[in-house]
Amino acid sequence: xxxxxxxxxxxxxLNDSLYKYLQIAASANPAVNQKFYEYRAAxxxxxxxxxxxxxxxxxxxxxxxxxxxxxxxAADFRLxxxxxxxxxxxxAKDEMSLMALSAYESFRDTKxxxxxxxxxxxxxxxxxxxxxxxxxxxxxxxxTIEKLALVSYRSAPASASGSLPLSPSSMGLLSGDxxxxxxSGMQTMGNNQVSQSRVNPMQPSGNMQQSSMGSxxxxxxxxxxxxxxxxxxxxQNLIEGLKDQDRTLIARFNSYLNRHPESPVFxxxxxxxxxxxxxxxxxxxxxxxxxxxxxxxxxxxxxxDARKKMIKGMGFPMLGLGLDYxxxxxxxxxxxxxxxxxxxxxxxxxxLPIYRKKYNAMSAEADFLKSASLNKYASTASxxxxxxYSALQQFQDAKRRVKLYNYQxxxxxxxxxxxxxxxxASAASLTDLxxxxxxxxxxxxxxxxxxADLNSAVALLKRLMAFPELKEEQKQ
Numbered sequence: 001x002x003x004x005x006x007x008x009x010x011x012x013x014l015n016d017s018l019y020k021y022l023q024i025a026a027s028a029n030p031a032v033n034q035k036f037y038e039y040r041a042a043x044x045x046x047x048x049x050x051x052x053x054x055x056x057x058x059x060x061x062x063x064x065x066x067x068x069x070x071x072x073x074a075a076d077f078r079l080x081x082x083x084x085x086x087x088x089x090x091x092a093k094d095e096m097s098l099m100a101l102s103a104y105e106s107f108r109d110t111k112x113x114x115x116x117x118x119x120x121x122x123x124x125x126x127x128x129x130x131x132x133x134x135x136x137x138x139x140x141x142x143x144t145i146e147k148l149a150l151v152s153y154r155s156a157p158a159s160a161s162g163s164l165p166l167s168p169s170s171m172g173l174l175s176g177d178x179x180x181x182x183x184s185g186m187q188t189m190g191n192n193q194v195s196q197s198r199v200n201p202m203q204p205s206g207n208m209q210q211s212s213m214g215s216x217x218x219x220x221x222x223x224x225x226x227x228x229x230x231x232x233x234x235x236q237n238l239i240e241g242l243k244d245q246d247r248t249l250i251a252r253f254n255s256y257l258n259r260h261p262e263s264p265v266f267x268x269x270x271x272x273x274x275x276x277x278x279x280x281x282x283x284x285x286x287x288x289x290x291x292x293x294x295x296x297x298x299x300x301x302x303x304x305d306a307r308k309k310m311i312k313g314m315g316f317p318m319l320g321l322g323l324d325y326x327x328x329x330x331x332x333x334x335x336x337x338x339x340x341x342x343x344x345x346x347x348x349x350x351x352l353p354i355y356r357k358k359y360n361a362m363s364a365e366a367d368f369l370k371s372a373s374l375n376k377y378a379s380t381a382s383x384x385x386x387x388x389y390s391a392l393q394q395f396q397d398a399k400r401r402v403k404l405y406n407y408q409x410x411x412x413x414x415x416x417x418x419x420x421x422x423x424x425a426s427a428a429s430l431t432d433l434x435x436x437x438x439x440x441x442x443x444x445x446x447x448x449x450x451x452a453d454l455n456s457a458v459a460l461l462k463r464l465m466a467f468p469e470l471k472e473e474q475k476q
Contacts, residue, residue: 016266050093080322088313098303105296301373320349405447
């Protein structure tokens with residue numbers, strides 16, 4: 001059994017469950033954090049847009065006091081506050097609020113995509129590790145078949161033309177003197193056949209005739225034993241290749257969690273089927289209602305409406321209220337009652353937006369942006385519908401395959417057990433045994449892959465519907 005399937009206590013499995021990995025990704029993934037901080041930055045634009053312009057203070061000091069009838073003016077201070085037209089600040093604040101909501105939906109969409117990537121990679125890891133487990137089990141089955149075949153081959157009459165070279169693995173099946181005896185016995189058989197052929201080279205020996213005509217179904221042929229070792233070596237090579245893929249997927253999985261590439265990742269020995277908890281044909285409506293991409297585009301379109309209202313208000317004059325304060329010094333030549341008294345003068349100013357070209361251009365820009373948002377919404381909704389039907393097809397296909405391969409695996413496993421017993425009793429050929437063993441292996445691989453594909457399709461449907469978390473029972 002593979003190491004990643006064992007050696008974990010119940011608490012360890014809870015800590016390394018898929019739900020726990022999703023929690024880690026939600027808090028540690030760099031892309032998710034980037035979008036979150038962008039959303040928080042967008043929130044800070046709301047008070048900026050809703051604030052009136054800063055007041056302007058100007059001061060003038062006379063190097064030489066200016067003589068006036070009421071005294072000598074030494075300095076002049078002016079304070080002015082401009083106020084946009086009624087509703088401009090509110091529209092600007094609404095625009096930034098809607099843009100912040102759009103940024104939040106972008107954050108949600110990024111988090112959902114990371115959740116989907118984590119689940120997809122986790123299911124891919126499960127498939128790889130399940131394939132390794134099944135393949136290792138089949139290697140053990142081949143070793144058992146090889147033991148039975150070698151015993152049957154040794155006890156058979158000298159019917160094969162040649163000796164079987166013992167590989168290190170097969171030599172390990174026979175210990176000590178038994179292995180030497182087997183090797184010397186097979187070589188003696190080969191030498192006897194060579195001697196008989198020298199007597200009459202044109203006349204095949206009886207043993208060779210029997211080999212060419214076929215042997216008892218229960219007796220393995222030399223080529224079958226070769227094929228058995230070829231298949232065993234091929235499975236060993238496949239296991240090594242799968243382990244390389246496993247290391248690559250571990251590194252990719254840990255990148256979503258912002259962890260060290262070689263951090264261990266737990267996957268279960270068996271995968272529970274995931275469900276949607278709603279009708280398949282209700283998914284389409286949920287996508288249009290819940291998908292953050294559509295919500296983000298909708299907020300963008302609404303922010304353009306608020307911006308257009310703001311532009312309309314900007315086309316009206318801005319009002320300014322101010323105060324002018326002049327410092328007046330006493331003059332010895334003035335006899336006025338106002339001599340030496342400072343002067344305070346309220347002021348009002350109005351901007352004159354007479355250059356209408358820029359306001360017309362800004363309004364036209366808003367109209368184009370609104371049209372672009374509407375088309376973007378329609379395009380995104382269409383693409384989501386297409387993805388929905390594709391995910392639905394994957395879900396239905398995987399569901400059928402799980403049922404089919406589960407049924408076939410049960411029958412193939414029963415057939416393999418029966419054939420192994422028949423082979424041990426010399427009632428079945430090695431070729432039939434290897435063929436049924438291959439069928440059992442293929443069905444088990446396909447069943448595990450179909451189960452992972454089923455959960456991956458459910459994860460895609462949940463991603464489209466913006467369901468980020470697993471069911472409560474899957475948190476355990």
